[in-house]
Amino acid sequence: MTAIVTPGDVTGDGNADVLARDSLGRLWLYPLSGNAVFGRRTKIGTGWASYTIRAPGDVSGDGRADILARDTSGRLWLYRGNGKGGVAARTLVSSGWKGMTALATPGNWNRGSGNALIVRDAAGRLWSYPGNNAGGFGAPRQIGSGWKGMTYIG
Numbered sequence: 001m002t003a004i005v006t007p008g009d010v011t012g013d014g015n016a017d018v019l020a021r022d023s024l025g026r027l028w029l030y031p032l033s034g035n036a037v038f039g040r041r042t043k044i045g046t047g048w049a050s051y052t053i054r055a056p057g058d059v060s061g062d063g064r065a066d067i068l069a070r071d072t073s074g075r076l077w078l079y080r081g082n083g084k085g086g087v088a089a090r091t092l093v094s095s096g097w098k099g100m101t102a103l104a105t106p107g108n109w110n111r112g113s114g115n116a117l118i119v120r121d122a123a124g125r126l127w128s129y130p131g132n133n134a135g136g137f138g139a140p141r142q143i144g145s146g147w148k149g150m151t152y153i154g
Contacts, residue, residue: 001020001021001022001023001028002021002022002023002049003020003021003053004018004019004020004021005018005019005020005053005054005055005067006018006019006055007019007055007056007057007065007066007067007081008055008057008058008065009065010029010031010064010065010081010083010085011029011031011083011084011085012064012083012084012085013031013034014034015031015032015033015034016032017029017030017031017032017065017085018030018032018038019044019053019055019067021048021049021051021053023049024046024049025046025047025048025049025050026043026045026046026048027043027044027045027046027048027053028041028042028043028044029041029042029043029044029085031085042085044085044086044087045087048069050071050072051069051070051071051077052069052070052103053067053068053069054067054068054069054070054103054104054105054117055067055068055105056068056105056107056115056117056131057105057107057115058081058114058115058133059078059114059115059131059133059135059136060078060080060133060134060135061114061133061134061135062080063083064080064081064082064083065081066078066079066080066081066087066135067079067081067087068093068103068105068117069090070097070100070103072098073095073098074095074096074097074098074099074100075092075094075095075097076092076093076094076095076097077090077091077092077093078090078091078092078093078135080135091135093135093136093137094136094137097119099121099122100119100120100121100122101120101121101122101148102119102120102147102150102152102153103117103118103119104117104118104119104153104154105117105118106118108131109128109130110128110130112130112131112138113130113131113132113133114130114131114132114133114134115131115133116128116129116130116131116137117129117131117137118143118153119140120147120148120150120153122148123145123148124145124146124147124148124149125142125144125145125147126142126143126144126145126147126153127140127141127142127143128140128141128143
């Protein structure tokens with residue numbers, strides 16, 4: 001697997017699940033049965049090889065776990081979870097994310113209206129984008145600097 005994320009409850013059964021992307025770009029759902037055991041994996045889709053995938057929980061405000069994916073041109077896409085283990089067609093959140101060297105989804109970081117997105121720019125500055133609980137993010141606020149040498153922000 002080339003990426004593993006924990007989006008929360010994708011299947012709607014009350015248990016957290018795991019998403020993993022394989023080397024062919026297929027995205028797989030590994031449902032947890034509640035006792036740290038995976039159920040049968042299912043393929044969510046194909047064509048995910050070039051995406052940076054993040055699992056922010058619910059950013060659309062519908063109570064279902066969503067997926068954020070950044071493509072190679074720097075566009076950020078929202079894949080709304082359907083609550084049954086799948087995702088709806090993608091919608092564009094915004095563009096201009098190509099220069100960001102790290103993306104993290106810490107949940108409701110600022111205790112505002114939705115789940116936030118934390119990013120690092122090429123200069124090593126950290127930015128917090130507050131979630132609007134409608135599938136988008138508000139204006140960024142710089143929350144740190146000197147993070148250029150960090151190899152993982154998650």
